[in-house]
């Protein structure tokens with residue numbers, strides 16, 4: 008059993024990770040600004056703003072694993088990378104592992120190829136800042152953290168999200184920084200992403216690395 012704090016634990020990705028971890032009898036705390044309509048049994052919900060360092064610190068203290076599942080949208084658009092830097096620093100100080108819910112665009116189509124994010128010409132302009140902020144975590148911010156911090160950046164398949172819920176298949180494919188299905192293997196459901204995510208936490212066999220969970 009691990010003590011797992013999920014920052015953004017009521018969101019699309021975060022709530023699925025919370026549910027999977029709680030179902031495996033981990034001790035789960037979920038931080039978000041508002042409480043969920045349908046709380047998951049045996050989960051401790053904490054209401055607070057991740058832009059407040061004291062709130063983050065209290066949520067992270069005592070955790071074995073910190074999961075960062077915020078999104079670089081809305082009010083967090085301008086502060087997302089700073090908030091993640093603070094999360095990383097606090098996780099390091101607490102001796103906790105950091106698992107980050109990442110994005111698809113920071114993956115590569117093939118070994119050694121440029122990451123998808125280097126060419127966003129086919130993506131609507133209004134999404135570029137969000138995609139770039141998320142990708143900067145793995146291209147710049149996480150590699151620059153002290154070596155004492157162990158982190159894993161978990162990119163989903165291209166098709167992932169409330170708008171493409173996918174089917175729960177009870178399986179997933181694990182890739183590295185190379186997408187397992189660059190040709191778009193279909194949507195991965197939140198439940199299957201969470202299955203792979205909590206497997207990664209329990210196995211602990213990736214260190215300061217990016218992985219891809221797809222179908």
Ligand SMILES: NC(=O)c1ccc[n+]([C@@H]2O[C@H](COP(=O)([O-])OP(=O)(O)OC[C@H]3O[C@@H](n4cnc5c(N)ncnc54)[C@H](OP(=O)(O)O)[C@@H]3O)[C@@H](O)[C@H]2O)c1
Pocket residue numbers: 014015016017018019020021038039040041042055056057058076077078079083108109110111112141163164165166167168
């Ligand atoms: N295919 C892809 O590449 C893909 C697709 C989807 C998502 N993603 C990535 O997955 C990550 C999570 O996205 P998502 O869609 O799961 O996000 P989401 O559904 O919007 O959830 C965000 C979570 O963060 C919480 N939150 C927001 N602002 C907060 C704050 N200031 N303090 C504390 N909690 C806050 C929200 O709850 P409150 O609003 O109540 O605070 C919610 O729990 C993102 O990094 C996103 O880029 C990638």
